[in-house]
Amino acid sequence: MSVAARPYAPPPVPALRPRLANKQLLALFGVALAAVVGAAALAIALSGPGARPAPCPLDDPCGGPPAPPAPPLINQTPWRSADLGYQLEYDPAQWSKLSESGSTLQLKLVGDDLVLVIGGAPSAQASASSVAGSELDAIRGRVLSLSPDPAAENRILGPTVGYEPGVGGAYVATSNGNAGPGAPLWIAVMGATRGAVSAYAAVVTSESDSSARQNAYLAADEVLNTWTWPGG
Amino acid sequence: MVEAEGAKVNRCPSCGWEVPRGRFCVRCGAELGGAGAPSRMRHHFAASPSERVRVPRVISTLFPQLPADSVSAFRWALVGGFALVLALTATRVLPVAFVAAAVTVPILMLIYLVDVDVYEDQPSWVLAATLIWGIVSGLLVGLLARGIAPLDSSYVLDRAGGDVALRGVALPLIGLAAMLAGPLVLLLPHRKFNDVLDGSTFGAASAVTFAATAALVDGGDLLGAGARPAGELVRWAPRLLTVAVANPVVAGASAGAAAGAFWLRYRAPVADRDALGLLGSPAVACLFAGVLLIGSALAQLLLAPWAGFLAALALAAVALVWLRAAIHVGLLEEAAEIPIGPAIRCANCRHETARHTFCSNCGIALRALPKPGAARRAAAGGAAGSEAPS
Numbered sequence: 021m022s023v024a025a026r027p028y029a030p031p032p033v034p035a036l037r038p039r040l041a042n043k044q045l046l047a048l049f050g051v052a053l054a055a056v057v058g059a060a061a062l063a064i065a066l067s068g069p070g071a072r073p074a075p076c077p078l079d080d081p082c083g084g085p086p087a088p089p090a091p092p093l094i095n096q097t098p099w100r101s102a103d104l105g106y107q108l109e110y111d112p113a114q115w116s117k118l119s120e121s122g123s124t125l126q127l128k129l130v131g132d133d134l135v136l137v138i139g140g141a142p143s144a145q146a147s148a149s150s151v152a153g154s155e156l157d158a159i160r161g162r163v164l165s166l167s168p169d170p171a172a173e174n175r176i177l178g179p180t181v182g183y184e185p186g187v188g189g190a191y192v193a194t195s196n197g198n199a200g201p202g203a204p205l206w207i208a209v210m211g212a213t214r215g216a217v218s219a220y221a222a223v224v225t226s227e228s229d230s231s232a233r234q235n236a237y238l239a240a241d242e243v244l245n246t247w248t249w250p251g252g
Numbered sequence: 253m254v255e256a257e258g259a260k261v262n263r264c265p266s267c268g269w270e271v272p273r274g275r276f277c278v279r280c281g282a283e284l285g286g287a288g289a290p291s292r293m294r295h296h297f298a299a300s301p302s303e304r305v306r307v308p309r310v311i312s313t314l315f316p317q318l319p320a321d322s323v324s325a326f327r328w329a330l331v332g333g334f335a336l337v338l339a340l341t342a343t344r345v346l347p348v349a350f351v352a353a354a355v356t357v358p359i360l361m362l363i364y365l366v367d368v369d370v371y372e373d374q375p376s377w378v379l380a381a382t383l384i385w386g387i388v389s390g391l392l393v394g395l396l397a398r399g400i401a402p403l404d405s406s407y408v409l410d411r412a413g414g415d416v417a418l419r420g421v422a423l424p425l426i427g428l429a430a431m432l433a434g435p436l437v438l439l440l441p442h443r444k445f446n447d448v449l450d451g452s453t454f455g456a457a458s459a460v461t462f463a464a465t466a467a468l469v470d471g472g473d474l475l476g477a478g479a480r481p482a483g484e485l486v487r488w489a490p491r492l493l494t495v496a497v498a499n500p501v502v503a504g505a506s507a508g509a510a511a512g513a514f515w516l517r518y519r520a521p522v523a524d525r526d527a528l529g530l531l532g533s534p535a536v537a538c539l540f541a542g543v544l545l546i547g548s549a550l551a552q553l554l555l556a557p558w559a560g561f562l563a564a565l566a567l568a569a570v571a572l573v574w575l576r577a578a579i580h581v582g583l584l585e586e587a588a589e590i591p592i593g594p595a596i597r598c599a600n601c602r603h604e605t606a607r608h609t610f611c612s613n614c615g616i617a618l619r620a621l622p623k624p625g626a627a628r629r630a631a632a633g634g635a636a637g638s639e640a641p642s
Contacts, residue, residue, distance in 0.1 A: 032577060038318070038319065038322055038362070038367040038368045038369075038599075038622040039367050039368075039369065039622075040322075040366075041324060041367065042321070042324070042325035043325075045322065045325045045326070045329065045363060045367060046325055046328060046329055046332075048363055049329040049332075049333075049360060049363055050329075050332070051357060052358055052359045052362075052363070053332075053333060053336065053352065053355065053356065054350075056351065056355050056359070057336070057340075057348055057351060057352045057355075060348055060351035060352075060475070061345070061348045061479070063477070063478050064348060064476075065477065067475065067476050067477055073593065077291060089332050094256060107612040114549075118406065118409075118413070119412070122330075122609070126409060128405075129524070133404045133405050133406075134405060135405040135406055135408075135409050137409055138590070146519055159408055162407070162408045162409075162410075163408060163488045163493050164483070164487055165482075165483035165484045165485075165486065165488055166486055167482050167483060169482070170482055171326065182486075192481070192482045192483070193408075194474065194477075194481065194483055195403035195404070195408055196491070196552070197403045197419060197464050197470050197552075197553075198397075198401075198420060198423060198424065198549035198550075198551065198552055199397070199467040199469065199470050199471070199495075199549075199552075200350065200353075200354070200467040200470065200471045200491070200494075200495045201346075201471050201472065201474050201488075201491060201492075201495075202403025202407075202471050202474065202497070203403050203471075203477075204473065204474060204477035204481050205347060205404075205405065205406055205408060210539035211273045217581035222409075224408055224409055225405055226403075226404045226473065228473070228476055228477060234285045235475055235633065
């Protein structure tokens with residue numbers, strides 16, 4: 021480095037006082053902070069998510085009951101749990117596999133921020149609610165805040181895994197980074213038990229646009245609709 | 253040698269020089285009533301003699317050139333900023349609270365730099381360079397964070413811990429390099445900015461603006477989530493306090509102390525270069541600053557919000573004490589055989605003191621007071637000027 025130690029010199033004659041009197045300083049700080057916060061509030065108000073779609077009228081429900089179980093058409097990429105035997109299919113053009121193990125699979129929707137994760141445990145060791153709860157706890161550990169989704173349109177009215185009725189819920193959260201809070205997240209977790217296996221499916225997305233999020237959920241539903249339990 | 257008018261002289265038991273009578277030696281800052289211990293052993297913080305060096309204080313450490321009269325105003329401003337963050341959190345306006353948390357300390361830092369005229373007669377380009385460096389580097393590192401480890405669904409479901417390693421270790425180290433590069437490249441080569449206090453101030457200012465910008469860029473998606481996203485306030489409050497208090501203090505104090513180590517190594521008299529021990533070595537200082545930043549990041553990633561906040565506060569306290577020690581050592585740099593000047597009035601205690609290095613009454617280092625540019629402007633505004641009438 022081309023710098024050198026300085027020869028000692030006495031400090032300059034100090035000022036009798038700084039530029040600003042205390043009242044000026046506090047006023048300047050207040051104005052500056054109010055200006056930044058006000059501008060942020062305005063920007064947030066203008067860039068917030070659009071209006072939610074109107075809920076279904078009581079006499080004309082938008083959604084229908086789950087489709088009746090039918091043998092899945094094997095024309096996509098099958099995946100089978102080596103440990104627990106449940107299986108499903110996914111379109112490799114639509115989904116990319118993030119990770120897998122003997123009982124878990126993580127798929128990411130191509131082009132959208134949505135991850136579908138499935139897993140399970142022998143029902144002798146864990147119930148449907150405990151496998152779903154464990155997954156929810158794991159997610160909770162990586163987010164700043166996780167609470168039930170207050171939006172009626174996101175409520176899971178009949179949680180099922182592989183057409184097996186179970187437990188589940190919809191949640192909202194905010195991801196937690198090293199420098200502060202991050203993206204808002206929407207999470208759905210469901211668990212069910214059939215025979216010797218308890219399984220869960222969780223969907224996590226940061227898609228803030230309501231319509232895009234619903235489309236992403238539909239894509240996840242298509243995968244979960246191919247689910248078959250061990251033994252049939 | 254010019255003596256302060258009317259002053260009687262005493263021999264300083266620490267440096268051995270004859271100095272005007274008073275509580276403190278104007279040359280070395282030692283207590284004249286003491287037993288002759290070296291001035292560097294004194295426990296009073298040279299930038300704020302009413303405080304101890306090893307007690308962490310935010311205002312007198314991040315803003316060391318404030319005279320006593322201004323400290324309370326800065327303290328109230330800081331408390332007011334934090335109160336605003338908590339009030340916005342309590343009313344669930346969480347994205348706005350996040351912005352307020354991120355900008356409170358940087359706004360105060362900007363006001364401080366202007367208020368005490370840190371940059372003397374070159375305010376515009378140095379002030380702009382320091383702040384723009386922090387903002388631009390924070391923007392770039394924030395975008396890098398979003399690119400390599402976005403805070404999306406994959407991050408939440410990452411079980412292998414790869415994203416935690418990136419965000420907890422790699423990004424803090426990249427951030428430290430970015431925070432230090434500005435002061436070292438732009439300012440260290442300028443002989444005008446020779447004091448350790450200059451290096452610490454530049455490093456802290458760059459780091460504080462960097463931390464705020466990086467946080468806002470990294471968390472930008474939150475701003476599009478509507479004014480009142482759902483969430484548990486009991487978890488949001490400590491997280492936003494971490495953004496408001498702990499993050500800028502850890503970043504500012506760590507980078508300030510590390511920058512001070514460079515100034516101590518390359519600008520201080522040879523005899524003073526080892527005064528800070530191992531932490532005075534730039535390499536060790538950078539390593540330690542990196543450890544503090546990594547610790548703070550991992551605490552926020554891996555611990556529950558309140559635990560993470562408390563852990564980050566503890567690290568902030570360590571960083572503050574380190575920065576105080578660096579500033580203290582820098583201000584106690586040994587004075588050479590320069591003559592003692594005429595009497596001036598100390599801006600800290602308002603008493604008369606001979607112009608040299610320390611105030612003979614309160615012991616503050618005169619370098620840790622507003623610069624003369626502020627005096628000229630204050631005089632233009634009606635003040636009587638900086639020198640006491642003789």
